[in-house]
Amino acid sequence: MIEIKGLTKKYGSFYALKDLNLTIEEGTVFGFVGANGAGKSTTFSILATLLQPTSGEAWINGISISQNPHEIRKQIGYMPDFFGVYDQLKTDEYLDFYGASYGLDAQQRVVLIPKLLELVNLSAKRHDYVDLLSRGMKQRLCLARALIHDPKVLILDEPASGLDPRARVEMREILRELKAMGKTILISSHILPELAEMCDTLGVIDSGELIAHGSVQSIQEKLQSEKVISVKLTGGFTEAIRFFENDPLVSQITEIHERGILQFLYKGTEEDQLDLLRKAITAGLPVLAFSEEETDLEDIFMEITKGAGTL
Amino acid sequence: MKELLANPVLVKEIKLRFRNMKSFTGLFFYLLIMGIFVFGFINLTSSISGSGFFRPEESFMLFSMLSYIQLGLILFITPGLTAGSVSSEREKQTLNILLTTAQSSFQIIFGKLLSSIAFLLLLLVSGLPIYSMVFLYGGVSPGQIAIIFLFYFLTLLVIGGLGVMYSTLTRRTIVSMIVTYGTMIFLTAVTGFFLILSVSLSSAAMGTGVSPLSYFWASINPAVVLLTLLEPGFNDEIGQMTGIPLPLWVSYTIFYAFIFVGSIWLSVSKLRVNMNKYK
Numbered sequence: 310m311i312e313i314k315g316l317t318k319k320y321g322s323f324y325a326l327k328d329l330n331l332t333i334e335e336g337t338v339f340g341f342v343g344a345n346g347a348g349k350s351t352t353f354s355i356l357a358t359l360l361q362p363t364s365g366e367a368w369i370n371g372i373s374i375s376q377n378p379h380e381i382r383k384q385i386g387y388m389p390d391f392f393g394v395y396d397q398l399k400t401d402e403y404l405d406f407y408g409a410s411y412g413l414d415a416q417q418r419v420v421l422i423p424k425l426l427e428l429v430n431l432s433a434k435r436h437d438y439v440d441l442l443s444r445g446m447k448q449r450l451c452l453a454r455a456l457i458h459d460p461k462v463l464i465l466d467e468p469a470s471g472l473d474p475r476a477r478v479e480m481r482e483i484l485r486e487l488k489a490m491g492k493t494i495l496i497s498s499h500i501l502p503e504l505a506e507m508c509d510t511l512g513v514i515d516s517g518e519l520i521a522h523g524s525v526q527s528i529q530e531k532l533q534s535e536k537v538i539s540v541k542l543t544g545g546f547t548e549a550i551r552f553f554e555n556d557p558l559v560s561q562i563t564e565i566h567e568r569g570i571l572q573f574l575y576k577g578t579e580e581d582q583l584d585l586l587r588k589a590i591t592a593g594l595p596v597l598a599f600s601e602e603e604t605d606l607e608d609i610f611m612e613i614t615k616g617a618g619t620l
Numbered sequence: 621m622k623e624l625l626a627n628p629v630l631v632k633e634i635k636l637r638f639r640n641m642k643s644f645t646g647l648f649f650y651l652l653i654m655g656i657f658v659f660g661f662i663n664l665t666s667s668i669s670g671s672g673f674f675r676p677e678e679s680f681m682l683f684s685m686l687s688y689i690q691l692g693l694i695l696f697i698t699p700g701l702t703a704g705s706v707s708s709e710r711e712k713q714t715l716n717i718l719l720t721t722a723q724s725s726f727q728i729i730f731g732k733l734l735s736s737i738a739f740l741l742l743l744l745v746s747g748l749p750i751y752s753m754v755f756l757y758g759g760v761s762p763g764q765i766a767i768i769f770l771f772y773f774l775t776l777l778v779i780g781g782l783g784v785m786y787s788t789l790t791r792r793t794i795v796s797m798i799v800t801y802g803t804m805i806f807l808t809a810v811t812g813f814f815l816i817l818s819v820s821l822s823s824a825a826m827g828t829g830v831s832p833l834s835y836f837w838a839s840i841n842p843a844v845v846l847l848t849l850l851e852p853g854f855n856d857e858i859g860q861m862t863g864i865p866l867p868l869w870v871s872y873t874i875f876y877a878f879i880f881v882g883s884i885w886l887s888v889s890k891l892r893v894n895m896n897k898y899k
Contacts, residue, residue: 357720361893375895379722387720393713395632397639409628410721451717458722 629731702783
């Protein structure tokens with residue numbers, strides 16, 4: 310379990326992270342959403358004992374990051390957003406070095422390295438020099454490196470950034486496997502919408518402040534102030550537009566004429582929505598379908614990062 | 621000891637160093653310079669004297685000059701090998717990952733320093749056959765060579781420690797390089813200048829004898845200490861002049877041991893952030 314209390318990082322008068330309070334249950338996957346510079350990497354760096362917080366505290370599996378950073382390092386597997394590799398080491402030597410760095414003896418490493426390379430689909434590249442690997446392969450190798458000491462917690466900062474769609478899919482598959490292995494995973498990514506189904510909880514951070522925290526659905530409900538409603542009509546568009554314009558909860562009506570659809574933003578609750586449909590039918594509008602458009606996490610992410618300060 | 625030598629950083633650094641052609645070319649040129657000097661000196665001396673042979677006194681002179689050349693090479697190479705040890709990892713973005721491993725800061729610093737020292741020792745050892753040319757002509761005892769090598773070891777340990785320290789404290793390798801070379805120049809040229817200044821000023825003021833400050837400048841200057849190791853009689857002269865009977869090499873060892881311990885301590889304590897500092 311990860312517990313963060315009042316974590317703050319200040320640079321002069323600028324808050325990179327402001328009073329972060331968060332609890333992440335063991336064996337769950339936590340997704341951290343936020344624009345660049347929102348404070349995701351700062352949080353992860355503090356948890357990885359690379360950055361000293363200005364105030365606050367965090368515990369990983371009950372171990373304090375400030376009191377016992379050495380023990381924390383054994384508990385976590387950290388993958389930074391930007392990292393380099395030792396260009397004259399081979400793939401297996403790279404893992405061997407980090408295995409030794411975590412105190413694994415030579416025999417353990419010999420057994421473990423092929424398994425890890427298989428997990429990240431790099432078995433064929435075992436004897437290749439690390440700098441000759443593609444970016445996606447390097448990312449996967451770095452993930453294998455983070456797993457070498459079998460940590461309970463994985464802190465993955467943008468593990469799929471800069472990857473092509475195929476490499477992203479591969480990365481997602483690996484993360485799914487890790488989730489099935491019962492790891493507690495903290496992940497920040499721009500591909501979070503793709504990972505939504507594997508995240509148990511999400512945290513939305515903006516300008517160093519956590520503005521929402523909870524399940525994917527609860528975040529969606531909390532942050533989505535307006536829904537997109539689609540109404541399919543068999544005719545009578547002018548009357549329909551006039552009708553919906555009169556509703557104070559409706560705005561930005563657009564007509565997709567060729568498909569016979571009207572779309573508008575709606576601020577009301579589900580009951581209000583039902584009432585609106587009832588009124589539309591009573592008013593004699595030829596309604597064929599009335600539905601709420603599904604907005605994915607990408608849309609919400611865009612909305613949050615556009616004007617989170619007002620949320 | 622076995623655990624210390626099984627240090628992952630040390631093993632990795634040595635592996636990387638010997639996969640790099642620079643190490644082999646460095647070694648080649650080191651031996652080339654030494655070889656050219658030794659054979660050139662022998663050839664020149666025997667042809668100038670016209671005797672066709674090489675006298676023990678000349679052999680000792682060759683040994684002294686060779687010792688100075690080797691000292692110069694050590695002083696010149698050590699900063700280059702150590703001043704980028706930590707900062708280059710920072711520049712290559714490999715440091716953060718290294719710092720999140722279970723290795724202690726001491727292990728990392730020790731591994732970095734020892735890998736550079738190991739290469740420097742290899743240079744010294746590989747130069748031994750050239751050094752041993754001097755034995756063919758006599759005039760130098762093996763004990764003297766052993767003492768000179770211990771002196772080299774201490775000197776490269778300290779310069780190396782300083783290089784690693786600056787590399788830990790500064791963000792960029794180029795800055796660390798400049799500061800390490802600057803410190804090396806201070807310890808050799810600047811202290812030498814202060815020694816000359818101090819000797820001439822005190823002789824002008826007191827007529828005979830020189831101030832204890834001159835002893836200090838002499839005791840931290842590797843070139844002067846090497847001179848006392850080559851010519852032990854020089855120690856007595858300094859003792860008489862300054863009134864400090866302690867041989868220079870003793871003060872040198874104490875002073876440099878302090879610098880070494882200080883630089884390693886600072887490197888270890890500054891490598892990682894102190895997570896508990898704000899409490």
